[in-house]
Amino acid sequence: MSAAAEKILATTLARVVAVERETHDTFTLSVTPVEGEPPEPFQPGQFSMVYVFGVGELPISISGDPADTERLVYTVRSVGQATHALVSRKPGDVIGVRGPFGTAWPVKEARGKDVLIVAGGIGLAPLRPVIYHVLRNRDDYVRLIVLYGARSPRDLLYRKQLAEWGRAPDTQVLVTVDYGGLSWRGHVGVVTTLFRQLRLHPAETVAFICGPEIMMRYVIRMLEARGVAPQDIYLSMERNMKCGAGFCGHCQLGPYFVCKDGPVFSYRQMQPWLDLHEL
């Protein structure tokens, strides 16, 4: 058996080098391997299995810049025991990481086109590497459009970056929240309401979507109505994952193992199954 095969299930120790508070419940952790080699390179959309001592292992998308070969970056929303333990790590603490696993957003295939990113909540995390990639390789793409929806202004991730990205050439960043509150001057409404402000070139657009399943279904309907083809729409699916490598069976969705056939799928692949209740 090859060393690589052995490593699939063996976690690599990594030290937390920075923790950044994004919102009241979401933190971005940067880690680097405790010893030896830099982390395995990753592609936008891939995830790691992150081990927290004594608590467990959970799938977390890599939210950093794919060109940064030194560190792995995770943006984690504390929703329960495991994610709480993870966001409570301090610089110097050690966690375990396995991976990267899964399919990637097809950034190469999107060259020469408009890249439309539609994200809801924590769903912006697995899409941030795409934004880094497009901005770094600006000439390869036409427009970059980011539509981002969060519950309320205090739930918005990467606020400083959103503003910076919006100032980049040929880049449009539109943000909306479900509940605005008194001081919010921006857009209020679900993310699909942002489409009114867009001029899409459907044949020249590749769309990448990540968020709650219900939101992704509405966005897909909107894109289809505007003439974007199923093979130009990509989405990232979330399922229970215990291994990341096709062994534990938990992530199954019809014919697919979301951990290895996904998490990024084209809508063409997902179309027959997406609306089936409890599949």
Add this chain to the structure above:
Amino acid sequence: MSEPDAKRGTAVWVSRAGLNQLIANLKAQGYQVVGPRIADGAIVYDAIEGISDLPSGWTEQQEAGTYRLRRRDDDALFGYNLGPQSWKKFLHPPLLRFFAAERNNGELRILPSTEPAPRYALLGVRACELAAIQVLDRVFLKDAFVEPNYASRRRDLVVIAVQCTRAAPTCFCRSMGTGPAVRSGFDVALTELGEGFVAQAGTERGEQLLGSVERAPADEELIRQAQEAVEQAAAQMVRRIETQDLARRLQEALESPHWDDVARRCLACGNCTMVCPTCFCTTVEDTSNVRGNRAERWRKWDSCFTESFSYIHGGSVRTSVRSRYRQWLTHKLSWWVDQFDMFGCVGCGRCITWCPAGIDLTQEVSKLVASG
């Protein structure tokens, strides 16, 4: 299985004493020989020392929801079909420690499991069970990644198959194309006839194993008798699944009202997945000591019938029993074909026998396909 006939060399006659010698030789070579023996009112697979451990003169009576040991009117060693356990428990153990970890002053150390994998010789593997091992090989060895724990147990595995000369009423290997005759994937295949066995090697190692025990040439008459005995088992089979176009037809039946009908009977206990020789799903459990400086990570068998199986933040994907039964049945007989180019069911019938509600997938499949 569509694999070519793997029988090598000429068939020989091996007496019971010869089989005992073969077991002793395997043990002398450092193998842990596991085979059928009686325990807790069933025939189970466990370590055996010699042929005196085998369930001589025993058989079982199986029907949907029923299993009973019965005496035979002879002293056949392999005169039964299948107990509740499969060889999966050796190749893909129900409980396995992945690693232990220690934490001192914030520093984490992983202590990998260093125990070498056991070297098993399996005695008494039926045709459907050979097919099930080939299914697990496909899942764990021939996909995107190699599962190292399975690989280390599989690598040096010795398989002594035994062809069935009778079928239980729950068996339907014939319609799944997996038995009752064994075709490939064994080192030695035995067919029990009276006081001994017609034995055939399937590999070079099998030839060596047979070459090291007392044996006699098997004449044509014996070979014919062995073939007839296996054909008799095939003829006894009452259950079947129509596999023609099955994967697609089940996908067309995903919204069938018949799933609700099954759901009213299914207890979602998961017995069917535990006894199934191909169900491979696992979960992990993390434990830590009271001082909080040592943690362990264990893998254990899991079942798609539990609600937690599909849990993600916000709630499980499959909350209804209907959707969980559907996952199980469509995985075995439909999605598995998309995923691995084969069925995930080999027709052993264990899930029928060990279902406390007596649910019979062969019947459910025909109703589903008719309703789709």
